[in-house]
Amino acid sequence: MSKFRVLKKGTKTLARCGVLQTAHGPVKTPFFMPIATKASVKAISSEDIVELKSEIILSNTYHLYLRPGMSVIKKAGGLHKFMNWKRAILTDSGGYQVFSLGAKNDSGKSMVKVSNKGVEFRSTYDGSKHTLTPEKVIRIQEALGSDIMMVLDECPAYPATKVDAKQSMELTTLWAKRCKKTHSKKKQLLFGIIQGSSYKELRIQHAHDLKKFGFDGYAIGGLAVGEPTEKMYQALDWVVPELPADKPRYLMGVGKPEQIYEAVKRGVDMFDCVIPTRNARHGLLYIWRNKDLKGKFYQEIRIKQSKYRLDIKPVDQQCNCVTCKNYSRSYIRHLFSVEEPLAYRLATIHNVHFYLELMQTIAKGI
Amino acid sequence: MSKFRVLKKGTKTLARCGVLQTAHGPVKTPFFMPIATKASVKAISSEDIVELKSEIILSNTYHLYLRPGMSVIKKAGGLHKFMNWKRAILTDSGGYQVFSLGAKNDSGKSMVKVSNKGVEFRSTYDGSKHTLTPEKVIRIQEALGSDIMMVLDECPAYPATKVDAKQSMELTTLWAKRCKKTHSKKKQLLFGIIQGSSYKELRIQHAHDLKKFGFDGYAIGGLAVGEPTEKMYQALDWVVPELPADKPRYLMGVGKPEQIYEAVKRGVDMFDCVIPTRNARHGLLYIWRNKDLKGKFYQEIRIKQSKYRLDIKPVDQQCNCVTCKNYSRSYIRHLFSVEEPLAYRLATIHNVHFYLELMQTIAKGI
Numbered sequence: 084m085s086k087f088r089v090l091k092k093g094t095k096t097l098a099r100c101g102v103l104q105t106a107h108g109p110v111k112t113p114f115f116m117p118i119a120t121k122a123s124v125k126a127i128s129s130e131d132i133v134e135l136k137s138e139i140i141l142s143n144t145y146h147l148y149l150r151p152g153m154s155v156i157k158k159a160g161g162l163h164k165f166m167n168w169k170r171a172i173l174t175d176s177g178g179y180q181v182f183s184l185g186a187k188n189d190s191g192k193s194m195v196k197v198s199n200k201g202v203e204f205r206s207t208y209d210g211s212k213h214t215l216t217p218e219k220v221i222r223i224q225e226a227l228g229s230d231i232m233m234v235l236d237e238c239p240a241y242p243a244t245k246v247d248a249k250q251s252m253e254l255t256t257l258w259a260k261r262c263k264k265t266h267s268k269k270k271q272l273l274f275g276i277i278q279g280s281s282y283k284e285l286r287i288q289h290a291h292d293l294k295k296f297g298f299d300g301y302a303i304g305g306l307a308v309g310e311p312t313e314k315m316y317q318a319l320d321w322v323v324p325e326l327p328a329d330k331p332r333y334l335m336g337v338g339k340p341e342q343i344y345e346a347v348k349r350g351v352d353m354f355d356c357v358i359p360t361r362n363a364r365h366g367l368l369y370i371w372r373n374k375d376l377k378g379k380f381y382q383e384i385r386i387k388q389s390k391y392r393l394d395i396k397p398v399d400q401q402c403n404c405v406t407c408k409n410y411s412r413s414y415i416r417h418l419f420s421v422e423e424p425l426a427y428r429l430a431t432i433h434n435v436h437f438y439l440e441l442m443q444t445i446a447k448g449i
Numbered sequence: 450m451s452k453f454r455v456l457k458k459g460t461k462t463l464a465r466c467g468v469l470q471t472a473h474g475p476v477k478t479p480f481f482m483p484i485a486t487k488a489s490v491k492a493i494s495s496e497d498i499v500e501l502k503s504e505i506i507l508s509n510t511y512h513l514y515l516r517p518g519m520s521v522i523k524k525a526g527g528l529h530k531f532m533n534w535k536r537a538i539l540t541d542s543g544g545y546q547v548f549s550l551g552a553k554n555d556s557g558k559s560m561v562k563v564s565n566k567g568v569e570f571r572s573t574y575d576g577s578k579h580t581l582t583p584e585k586v587i588r589i590q591e592a593l594g595s596d597i598m599m600v601l602d603e604c605p606a607y608p609a610t611k612v613d614a615k616q617s618m619e620l621t622t623l624w625a626k627r628c629k630k631t632h633s634k635k636k637q638l639l640f641g642i643i644q645g646s647s648y649k650e651l652r653i654q655h656a657h658d659l660k661k662f663g664f665d666g667y668a669i670g671g672l673a674v675g676e677p678t679e680k681m682y683q684a685l686d687w688v689v690p691e692l693p694a695d696k697p698r699y700l701m702g703v704g705k706p707e708q709i710y711e712a713v714k715r716g717v718d719m720f721d722c723v724i725p726t727r728n729a730r731h732g733l734l735y736i737w738r739n740k741d742l743k744g745k746f747y748q749e750i751r752i753k754q755s756k757y758r759l760d761i762k763p764v765d766q767q768c769n770c771v772t773c774k775n776y777s778r779s780y781i782r783h784l785f786s787v788e789e790p791l792a793y794r795l796a797t798i799h800n801v802h803f804y805l806e807l808m809q810t811i812a813k814g815i
Binding site: 125151160167395405 | 487488489491492493494495496512516517520521524525526531532533758759761771775776777779780782783784786787789790791793794795
């Protein structure tokens with residue numbers, strides 16, 4: 084029985100609402116996952132995320148594996164207990180960080196070594212040497228106890244030649260097969276990741292290749308890596324129709340509010356991105372313009388600007404988050420200007436709330 | 450009618466319990482004030498302080514006057530509204546920071562200029578020139594809307610010669626008189642500050658001099674400035690018996706848990722100190738040993754130490770704070786080791802809770 088049920092479909096688009104059952108409760112789709120890179124959504128607590136009503140968060144295997152390390156997480160009884168988060172968690176495989184954080188040697192060449200076996204890399208923390216294999220990333224994620232695990236994949240940089248894209252796609256297929264074979268704890272879902280860069284033929288082929296393994300869901304990877312937004316939408320238009328309708332679809336690392344909205348229309352159910360949390364810490368806050376999602380439906384404000392000095396309105400008068408209910412733009416601007424740590428928390432709460440409300444608003448419109 | 454009522458007195462000591470009425474509600478004595486230097490108790494929110502059940506906080510006039518500046522606080526309708534804190538606030542006069550943060554010229558000489566009129570100094574933020582006078586610090590604090598205001602005083606460094614200590618004491622008396630005269634908003638209490646360094650004669654004389662003005666409470670200043678703890682206790686033994694029994698007594702900038710306990714026994718009602726919050730941000734946490742306050746009744750632990758790596762107990766098993774109810778030593782150690790901002794908040798909540806529980810425990814024993 085599939086863990087995913089579609090409850091409603093858009094009439095003019097591929098958009099859909101549904102619910103994904105996980106070992107830590109149901110998660111309504113479409114959803115956005117706040118990112119707890121190192122077992123903490125930066126600047127906020129698990130209680131804050133409960134208050135924000137997020138049903139799922141994402142955490143990064145690469146970081147957790149290196150810091151605090153698996154012995155610590157195992158001792159705690161898994162990632163949920165370690166960070167006191169009782170709802171669902173998705174973990175990535177670590178592959179993306181291996182490449183994006185990979186050290187370079189003096190000639191600027193990557194020190195990450197990829198072979199069929201897996202990937203060898205040096206820790207971003209202390210330069211120590213490590214290897215991740217498809218088998219190992221499953222064992223790590225099973226020990227983390229995440230509700231949704233991702234296969235190890237190789238994500239080519241953009242742009243990639245067709246030859247490179249094909250090679251990396253084939254390696255990803257090989258690894259996906261071995262991940263699937265290693266996957267033993269069936270309460271934890273396992274998702275495949277479709278690569279193929281910006282090549283229609285490869286994208287479609289890879290969707291077909293991975294579909295055969297019968298994953299619990301399918302991620303579309305290798306997007307939001309620097310390509311124009313139109314190319315991202317195009318890849319979705321190619322891939323989504325090839326994916327099984329009864330499995331959730333996850334667009335990794337996306338994105339801006341309008342990109343999420345457009346991707347939902349194209350049939351995507353799941354998203355994650357550092358944008359709301361990272362921007363919050365830089366004082367870039369989201370405010371609603373039109374909750375009907377027409378046109379430029381939101382605005383970004385830079386709360387550090389001097390024009391907010393005497394502005395005693397909340398960040399967004401249409402927002403019900405803890406930050407907007409309790410504090411003014413003037414106060415938050417002050418906290419940023421004197422670098423008070425509370426600034427980062429209040430801003431993060433607001434932006435995550437905006438993204439979660441965006442998902443609800445999109446869902447209502449389907 | 451005095452705003453302060455003593456409800457219970459110690460039998461063998463000068464300790465007392467009572468309640469101080471403020472424009473923002475009653476505050477049970479003896480109490481400790483968490484410090485919101487720049488309109489935020491560093492790393493926690495006003496909602497956190499409500500949850501911690503603190504009835505009063507302290508904020509610093511020097512910082513607020515320079516950042517965000519009075520126009521911003523006035524626009525918000527006062528400091529309470531600015532930081533969304535509905536209970537009592539004590540503000541200092543700014544004098545202490547003028548001296549402690551005072552810039553020095555190339556020859557190492559202080560650029561702070563003191564005259565009978567007031568004190569001229571340069572901003573720690575941008576070097577701009579400012580003047581504080583007794584009249585001005587009252588007007589600023591009246592605009593801040595603090596529930597307890599402090600007079601402008603000159604706090605001599607330790608050690609000070611008797612001549613210097615006397616001169617600075619006499620200046621403080623002159624300024625105290627002018628503060629008292631300027632004080633117009635009687636809902637806001639005004640406290641005098643007793644100086645006199647480590648000289649018994651001066652301390653007693655100054656208590657007498659200030660008592661004549663009829664302040665709403667009396668602070669003992671010029672302590673916790675580097676003198677041995679015994680000298681601090683000695684100064685209390687000299688001064689407290691000279692102060693009116695029906696007015697609250699405030700030991701500024703103190704201190705360590707055992708110092709607070711000893712000072713309560715010597716008749717002090719009010720305390721403030723950066724120790725719990727600053728130590729929290731450095732990973733130094735307080736845990737209870739004996740709640741009967743006998744001997745070394747608490748312990749400091751350095752949560753960053755590797756021995757806590759696999760320690761899944763709460764910071765303090767006897768503590769009911771949000772941090773101890775939800776997170777382990779292992780998790781908090783991890784947050785510190787990867788410098789997650791949540792570390793500072795969880796640690797601060799715990800240490801402030803410890804200090805507030807210390808005050809309750811001391812009160813129960815009276």
